[in-house]
Amino acid sequence: MRQPSPAPLEPADKNWWRDAAIYQIYVRSFADGDGDGTGDLAGVRARLPYLVELGVDAIWFTPWYLSPLADGGYDVADYRTIDPAFGTLAEAEKLIAEARERGIRTIIDVVPNHVSDQHAWFKAALAAGPGSPERELFHFRTGRGEHGEIPPNDWISEFGGTPWTRLDDGEWYLHLFATEQPDLNWAHPAVRQEHEDVLRFWFERGVAGVRIDSAALLAKDPALPDFTVGRDPHPFVDRDELHDIYRSWRAIADEYDAVFVGEVWLPDTERFIRYLRPDELHTAFNFTFLACPWDAELLRAAIDDTVAEHAPVGAPATWVLCNHDVTRTVTRYGREATGFDFAAKAFGTPTDTELGTRRARAAALLSLALPGAVYLYQGEELGLPEVEIPLDRIQDPMHFRSGGTDPGRDGCRVPLPWTADAPYAGFGSDTEPWLPQPESWSSYAADLQSGDADSMLTLYREALRLRRTETGFGDGPMSWLETDPAVLAFSREDGLVCVVNLGEEPAELPAHTGVLLVSGALDPEGRLPRDTAAWLRN
Ligand code: NOJ
Numbered sequence: 001m002r003q004p005s006p007a008p009l010e011p012a013d014k015n016w017w018r019d020a021a022i023y024q025i026y027v028r029s030f031a032d033g034d035g036d037g038t039g040d041l042a043g044v045r046a047r048l049p050y051l052v053e054l055g056v057d058a059i060w061f062t063p064w065y066l067s068p069l070a071d072g073g074y075d076v077a078d079y080r081t082i083d084p085a086f087g088t089l090a091e092a093e094k095l096i097a098e099a100r101e102r103g104i105r106t107i108i109d110v111v112p113n114h115v116s117d118q119h120a121w122f123k124a125a126l127a128a129g130p131g132s133p134e135r136e137l138f139h140f141r142t143g144r145g146e147h148g149e150i151p152p153n154d155w156i157s158e159f160g161g162t163p164w165t166r167l168d169d170g171e172w173y174l175h176l177f178a179t180e181q182p183d184l185n186w187a188h189p190a191v192r193q194e195h196e197d198v199l200r201f202w203f204e205r206g207v208a209g210v211r212i213d214s215a216a217l218l219a220k221d222p223a224l225p226d227f228t229v230g231r232d233p234h235p236f237v238d239r240d241e242l243h244d245i246y247r248s249w250r251a252i253a254d255e256y257d258a259v260f261v262g263e264v265w266l267p268d269t270e271r272f273i274r275y276l277r278p279d280e281l282h283t284a285f286n287f288t289f290l291a292c293p294w295d296a297e298l299l300r301a302a303i304d305d306t307v308a309e310h311a312p313v314g315a316p317a318t319w320v321l322c323n324h325d326v327t328r329t330v331t332r333y334g335r336e337a338t339g340f341d342f343a344a345k346a347f348g349t350p351t352d353t354e355l356g357t358r359r360a361r362a363a364a365l366l367s368l369a370l371p372g373a374v375y376l377y378q379g380e381e382l383g384l385p386e387v388e389i390p391l392d393r394i395q396d397p398m399h400f401r402s403g404g405t406d407p408g409r410d411g412c413r414v415p416l417p418w419t420a421d422a423p424y425a426g427f428g429s430d431t432e433p434w435l436p437q438p439e440s441w442s443s444y445a446a447d448l449q450s451g452d453a454d455s456m457l458t459l460y461r462e463a464l465r466l467r468r469t470e471t472g473f474g475d476g477p478m479s480w481l482e483t484d485p486a487v488l489a490f491s492r493e494d495g496l497v498c499v500v501n502l503g504e505e506p507a508e509l510p511a512h513t514g515v516l517l518v519s520g521a522l523d524p525e526g527r528l529p530r531d532t533a534a535w536l537r538n
Contacts, residue, residue: 017209017259017282017373018316019474020057021464022107024377026324027064027086028072029415029435032428039415041087041095043428047418050446052102054381054457055464059099060107060211060261062324064092068118070180071397072324072413074109074213075116079198096206105208107261112195113214114181122182130171137191138182139174141224148172154226155236158214159401174224176217176236178397186218192245196252203256210253215262215275215284218242238271246280253282261285261318269309276315283318283373290320294333294359294531296486296502303370303488307478310372316475317372321363322380328412331386333359347407353385358531361459361519362500365533366488368463369498371478376460379416382444383456386411393436410435420445459519466516466535472496481510487528491538500533512536 025044033042041064051059063073066081073083082092096106115122121137128134141152143166151164152172164172165179174183184191199210219239225231233239246260253260262284266272275281292302306317322329334356335349360383367374389410394400399408415433419426420442427433442448449455467473472492481489486503489510496516501507506527509515515522516535523529 014257015475016057016105019371020105020373021055021368021467022058022060022261022373022375023051023054023056024060024062024323024375026062026072026378026413028069029413029433030378031416031418032433035428035430036085037429037431037433038085039427040085041082041091045091045095045098048099048102048104051099051104054461055468056104056376058105058107058208060209060375061109063109063111063213067116068180070116071178072395074111075114075118075178075181076111077116077118078120079110080201093205100206106206107209107211107259108202108207109211109213110195110198111213112184112186113217114175114177114183117180117182126167130169135171137185137188139185139220139224140171141174142170143172153224153235156227157401159398160403160406161401174220176214178401180397183220184218186220186241186245187222192248196248199249199252203253203258207258209259209261209282212260212262212281215246215281216242216264216266218245238266238268243274243277243280246275250279250281259283269305273309273313273315276310276313278314281315283315285320285323285375286318287320289367290322290326294363294502296488296500299366299502300480300488307371317370318375319367319370319372320375321360321367322377322412323375324377324413325409326412328377328384328386329360329363329380330356330383332356333363334385347388351385355531356385357383357456358520361456362531362533364456364460365463365517365519365535366498366500368467369473369490369492369496369535371474371476371492377412379412379414381457381460382417382446382449384414384416384444387414387435387438389414389435395435414438414441417441417445418447420448459517462517463535470496470516483507483510495538497536497538498533499528499536501528501530504530506530509534509536510538512538 028039030039031043031047033040064082064086065076066078066083067073067075082089099106125134125138142148144150148170151162155163157163158176163174163176166172175181176183216238219241221235225235259282262275262281264275264284265287275284286306288302292298310317331351334352394410396408396410414435414437415427417425424433425441425445449457472494476493478490478492483489487501487507489499491497506523506529508527514537518534520532528534
């Protein structure tokens, strides 16, 4: 059996995930090592020193497996092969080991709800025809209506439209996302077995954690009934059968000291927290926080709810400001406080990027001071805005399935700017990258920001350094300080205090003995201006 490469990481640090700073890499857009216009593992390997300097504890790779990229790799054709556009399995193993030597753990993404229509199982199911055992691994059904021409039920795809596609042989198959992403049948033992094997495959290669895509969608009511508002249990969201699956996954992870982070979008706290019971997932993304507008009252409530809901199960919270599916933070915070705009994105929404940047800087200090782990999405540390991609260059299936009304998610996936003074802002390509970069991109380049004391990159580097070296950060208690309602101020252990001013007027700082870091200059009276945060020691 293959052994993970020797880890220079502290063996005692088994609880690293409880307060880790985890950096999300969207491989296709991180750095291009071979010049072909697509980011790859060579690009990541070359940039490991950057990640060390940034000060992150782990990197999470969005899917890097063989894929036709119909949904940016969330359509997996083979879990045990790296897509040739990104590199090879040997290279992934090297990358995992090299990162580990530098003190950075690797988290990979698994996509258990569906596979690519190019996956061997689906191709075999198509070839084998109706009624075959191969089709039992998926959800094939006959249609309704006189000629079976109406989809088997009334569900709506997560990307819009019906989640059913009809084949020439008359059967329909279910895909909660794009047509190219057929849903697996999780009631079938072979589906379970295969995913457990895939987990072991990667854990044996030194992977320290797994992000579970669409974690609450795998189980379906076997009758696939019509969706009825209020139907309980829901025919495909958050079904009780899931917990048994995750308990067996947890047992496997425990053999390797590996951890899970679930993508669990559930508004019901009580249901959400069930996934984080001690024998299930270690953590889940905090979408309540991500979805919260820049508003003191709403943020305070989101933080309180998060802390309260995690307490009974003893799981650490996670704090997330953006990812590859949502509008970038500086743009989101630079718009009217409409909150989370995953689906409600519109072309041409007025945005004040300067305001958004000021708030994003303050939000960085807020999220890094809260108790638990924190996720950063590549480019967040550069303060990148959302990009409006020209219509003829959009690739995201979400855009097409919305009938062209939703810009989709490509605007937060634009290849990163590394060097101001290089072709394609130093992304590494000899030809135009897979998504176009706007003209302003060079001004965000990492090399420019590196030497600039006031840049977003410098703020993140300094904040992550302090979060590692100073006491009071990470997992542990927090308590609110009494303040003006427009100011969020809380203390952590050892007198660490975080203050964020979301009001119009400058705010007096609470009593303190020293200022550790500010997201923007204090005013001449030593007060905290609007949309600014400070870390203090009292
Ligand atoms: C959630 C992923 O984050 C998103 O990018 C993807 O499109 C869907 N799940 C489907 O896998």
